[in-house]
Amino acid sequence: MSAEKLLSDLAAGAGGVISDIPVGHDEHITRLRELGLVPGTKIRVVRRAPMGDPIEVSVRGSRLAMRRSEARHIHITAE
Amino acid sequence: MSATASASESRMRQPAREPVFALVGNPNSGKSTIFNALTGLKQKVANYPGVTVEKREGTCFNQHGKRIRLIDLPGTYSLNARSPDEAVVRDVLLGRRTDTPRPDAVILVADASNVERNLYLATQVLELGLPSLLVLNMTDVAEAKQWRIDVEKLSQRLGVPVVPMQATFGKGLLELKAAISRELQKADNKVLPIPPDILEGLQQTRADLVRSGTVAENASLLEPLYLISDHDPAHYGIEDSQVNRLAAAHDDLENKFPGWEDRLAASRYEAVEKLLLGALRRPECDESTTTDRLDSVFLHPVWGGVCMGAIMLGVFYMIFSVAEGPMDWIDQITGLAGGWIESIMPGGDLRDLIVNGVIVGVGGVVKFLPQILLLFFFIGMMEDTGYMARVAFIMDKFMGRVGLNGRSFVPFFSSYACAVPGIMATRTIASPKDRLITILIAPLASCSARLPVYTLMIAAMFPASGVSTLNKALLMLGMYVLGTGGAFAFAWLFNRTMAKGRSSLMVLEMPTYKRPALKHVARYMLERAKLFLVRAGTVILGLSILLWAAKTYPKLSTPEPADAAAKIEYRSSQLSHSIAGRAGHFIEPVIKPLGYDWKIGIGLISSFAAREFFVSTMSIIYAVEGEDIEPLKAKLAADKWPDGRPIFTPLVCLSLMVFYVFAMQCLSTVAVVKRETNGWKWPLFQIVYMTGAAWLASFVVYQGGKLIGF
Helix, strand or coil, X not given: CCCXXXXXXXXXXXXXXXXXXXXXXXXXXXXXXXCCCCCCCEEEEEEECCCCCCEEEEEXXXXXXXXXXXXXXXXXXXX | CHHHHHHHHHHHHCCCCCCEEEEEXXXXXXXXXXXXXHHCCCEEEEECCCCCCEEEEEEEECCCCCEEEEEECCCCCCCCCCCHHHHHHHHHHCCCCCCCCCCCEEEEEEEHHHHHHHHHHHHHHHCCCCEEEEEEECHXXXXXXXXXXXXXXXXXXXXXXXXXXXXXHCECHHHHHHHHHCCCCECCCCCCCCCHHHHHHHHHHHHHHHHCCCCCCCCCCHHHHHHHCCCCCCCCCCCHHHHHHHHHHHHHHHHHCCCHHHHHHHHHHHHHHHHHCCCEECCCCCCCCHHXXXXXXXXXXXXXXXXXXXXXXXXXHHHHHHCHHHHHHHHHHHHHHHHHHHHHCCCCHHHHHHHHHHHHHHHHHHCCHHHHHHHHHHHHHHHHHCHHHHHHHHHHHHHHCCCCCHHHHHHHHHCCCCHHHHHHHHHHCCCHHHHHHHHHHHHHCCXXXXXXXHHHHHHHHCCCCCCCHHHHHHHHHHHHHHHHHHHHHHHHHHHHHCCCCCCCCCEEECCCCCCCCHHXXXXXXXXXXXXXHHHHHHHHHHHHHHHHHHHHCCCCCCCCCCCHHXXXXXHHHXXXXXXXXXXXXXXXXXXXXXXXXXXXXXXXXXXCCECCHHHHHHHHHCCCCCXXXXXXXXXXXXXXXXXXXXXXXXXXXXXXXXHHHHCCCEHHHHHHHHHHHCCCHHHHHHHHHHHHHHHHHHHHHHHHHHHCCC
16 A cells, blocks of 8 residues: 545645545535545546645546535545 | 434325425535426425525426426535534424425436545435435546446446436426436445444434434434534524523533544545445546646646636626616606606695605616626626536635635626626525625725715815826725725625634635536526515615605695796705705704715715716705706805804815725615525624714824814
């Protein structure tokens, strides 16, 4: 297994598999899971917004934008 | 589940009522396009009572000529509601809202190019046990991405009919109509994708909530699940005394099964993946699509900003400038209508009411239509093409600094032309808190109605020529900067202080670019215009008539003289004799610290209808005829306090401009905020905070200016 990184730290174009998202009483994170970001899902950073935040990710064949403050909770291992 | 089933069966047995179908799907799944295609013009928009969520209903006929009532529910990602819109969907589907019947059948709409996330919601809804069918929309987009979906297999596994569609082009509509004409079946849900231990816990929760009377005895297992997974304590149909029970039930489950909500999401995605195994085939990595190529320009670090700036300026130019032509025609038409009435009716109170109350009021309402139509044309185009999400993506960081999100940008920016369409555009902001804050600060953007006031004051400030145009322009620019700064400061403050806790999650779907459907956009424009006329227009009209009465009564005891010059003088003294005029005197002590006398007070009061009325009111008070500001400017410059000091010193003019930067002073905005927030609470709050800020800012300017020797 390669080193774990945070989704917020990935460069544009880089990707991996979601290894861990904290569980518990945080409705924002739960909603991210409901949008398809569950452990084991492939994810790739497509680009950052011109001002550096938010980031656009490709997950399950569709595109989502999220703030880096949310992406910080998502742990990624390289494929 | 059986309880729900028997409840819906008993409803089915009532033959009198026409069947109710609900459209359910994710945002951006093309649900509204399908709703429009099915109902045509037979639809209406209202509000769900108690929340600012729009209720869209229509009727259509199946192939046997039977009438069907169709409800287009708000777009949602999950039945675990995270916003008032999503809570409405859950409550309607569970049959918990008294104002809306539980649907007899559900038309699920799923975006084929995004099928996993869309099936997340679809499977949740299917488990509720209502007869259903699934529309797989936008199959063309999926094909462009080289996705292959086996419709037959999917239908078999879900247990409901699956209809592929390309709703924008009308493809699949006949098949959909045929499908809703057949008897629809309930999906076969033998196994819920809920881990067994949590399922057991939920059964306990349900039993507890039934015992305490929080949910009905025949409630399915899923009803308490979706109620406790909504973390908003305000629940429709749950009494305050029961609300704590829901929170306690949630915490109890959380203690027993830490992270149970996250586990539910994961196990549902597992189930969706299994459902699609062999039914969905797609390339290993994303193909580079047209959308990617367009985004490499529109979201480019440099060109993205340039493109957006150009598009926004274009939109702004259209609302600010192009709308002016039709607005002038409307002014002329109301002028003509008033003149015509004056020529055919004998003079008197009734004629005055019709001409200066009703016609001016109606004109004032209709005048907004060109701006509203234009703005919603652009918003419709931007939403339909998918560009709106890109604007939000680019501007999110900027708006995020004051606690708003990228979606607030277009409504706020449009408010520089006019806050009325700007506030109406806040419907596109999903987060209720961000939407409310955007509504509250939008009128601080210096709109076009402030320009006449700024122009008059700048003219009065520099009576002698010789002040460069550049200085005047800089002063004008300063007012825009001040308004913008004020708006952001208040946004920051409201974001910090308003009760509703942390801001909502900013997750934005970045849809693929699409060709806009002009029919859809046109319908959207007309719908918004109609809603404005009906809901806000009536309030504006009523308030303008009240204000007319305040400016007209009580009347002077002497009759109006026939001589033209005496007439102008007479109108001036009539106005100061009226309620509005007396109110001007009455508030003089309050506005004196700002440097204003009672005449300015009358101007402030009557321009509460609309800011540009300040100029016409001052013309009446100073007995000046005509639209030209030069004679008015001369009169202002000559006016003096009783002790001989001039009233309109440059400092007073500046103080007055600053007042207009902050003050609400617009009836139409009040009416629109009332409509958009569903009550008088927020518009009243807005009047108070904006007028307060205006007073304070003008006070600082005037007193501060005096201190440093102006």
